[in-house]
Amino acid sequence: DSGVTQTPKHLITATGQRVTLRCSPRSGDLSVYWYQQSLDQGLQFLIQYYNGEERAKGNILERFSAQQFPDLHSELNLSSLELGDSALYFCASSAGTAHNQPQHFGDGTRLSIL
Amino acid sequence: AQKITQTQPGMFVQEKEAVTLDCTYDTSDPSYGLFWYKQPSSGEMIFLIYQGSYDQQNATEGRYSLNFQKARKSANLVISASQLGDSAMYFCAMRDLTGTASKLTFGTGTRLQVTL
Numbered sequence: 296d297s298g299v300t301q302t303p304k305h306l307i308t309a310t311g312q313r314v315t316l317r318c319s320p321r322s323g324d325l326s327v328y329w330y331q332q333s334l335d336q337g338l339q340f341l342i343q344y345y346n347g348e349e350r351a352k353g354n355i356l357e358r359f360s361a362q363q364f365p366d367l368h369s370e371l372n373l374s375s376l377e378l379g380d381s382a383l384y385f386c387a388s389s390a391g392t393a394h395n396q397p398q399h400f401g402d403g404t405r406l407s408i409l
Numbered sequence: 410a411q412k413i414t415q416t417q418p419g420m421f422v423q424e425k426e427a428v429t430l431d432c433t434y435d436t437s438d439p440s441y442g443l444f445w446y447k448q449p450s451s452g453e454m455i456f457l458i459y460q461g462s463y464d465q466q467n468a469t470e471g472r473y474s475l476n477f478q479k480a481r482k483s484a485n486l487v488i489s490a491s492q493l494g495d496s497a498m499y500f501c502a503m504r505d506l507t508g509t510a511s512k513l514t515f516g517t518g519t520r521l522q523v524t525l
Contacts, residue, residue: 297453328512338500338515351512385454392511394442394504395461398453 298322301386301401309409313374316404318386320367326350326389327369328398329361333382344369346394373406383409410438411499415516422491423524429476430486432501441505443484444513445475447462447482448498457499491523 298321306314320327329341331354340353344363352408358376363369373380383405387398412435422428434443445457460468460475468475476485488495498520502513 297455326511330513334489337517338502338513339512340512344514353512386505387454387513389505389511394440394511395459397444397456397459398504398513400446407454 297354297399297401299386299388299399299401301384301404303404304402304403305407307407307409308376309377310378312376313372314376314406316371316373316384316386317364318371318401319387320369320386321399324388324390324399326390326392327363327367327389327390329338329355329369329371329383330387330400331382332385332403333379334374336382337384341371350392376408378408381406410439411438411503411505411514413503413516415501415519417522418517419522421522421524422488424493425490426506427487427489428491428521430485430488430499430501430521432486432516434482434501434503436482436503436505438505439479441503443475443477444502444504445473445484446500446502446515446516447495448500448518450497451521454500458486488521493523493525496521496523 300319325346341355343351361371382401387400389396443460447455474487498518501516
């Protein structure tokens with residue numbers, strides 16, 4: 296158990312819809328990261344937050360947004376969903392941003408768009 | 410830009426044997442971290458081992474060790490005494506600091522199958 300909690304584990308929805316993925320980081324971790332894993336793109340970094348502030352954006356679509364709340368949990372919002380958004384979405388957390396600190400991953404949310 | 414290359418899409422190893430999973434990386438940053446993660450068929454990502462760019466010794470964690478050759482920009486994972494439960498996808502990743510960002514860049518992974 297990594298200590299990172301993601302909900303829901305599975306999500307099935309239709310094109311055009313909007314969903315929210317939730318992540319609770321490990322106790323004490325201030326940094327939260329979101330990654331997308333798909334068959335064609337592999338594991339891609341989406342966005343990073345540190346103590347409530349956005350730190351970096353990766354290959355995140357404009358239809359996607361995220362935030363980190365004062366209690367450090369984070370949400371990833373996906374809107375106007377397309378078939379290509381079907382993927383496994385991971386949240387990870389680390390104590391800080393130093394390169395020697397591993398990121399610990401949650402079990403992921405598997406999103407299926409029908 | 411950082412890049413991780415894993416050239417072995419799939420590997421087979423017999424139980425109790427050792428196996429090496431290859432990873433090469435490319436970065437212009439002098440300071441970086443290298444990580445290996447395991448992804449079983451159930452989907453979760455499990456952190457295995459870390460190697461820092463300035464570390465003088467190769468990292469070891471139980472049956473996992475990292476063969477770090479900085480000049481060659483390689484960070485191969487060695488799994489000793491393979492077990493059936495080691496069957497999974499293995500990802501090499503690099504973390505560097507660009508300003509205040511600290512993302513992981515992943516390779517495409519190697520699928521390891523441990524056989525009897």
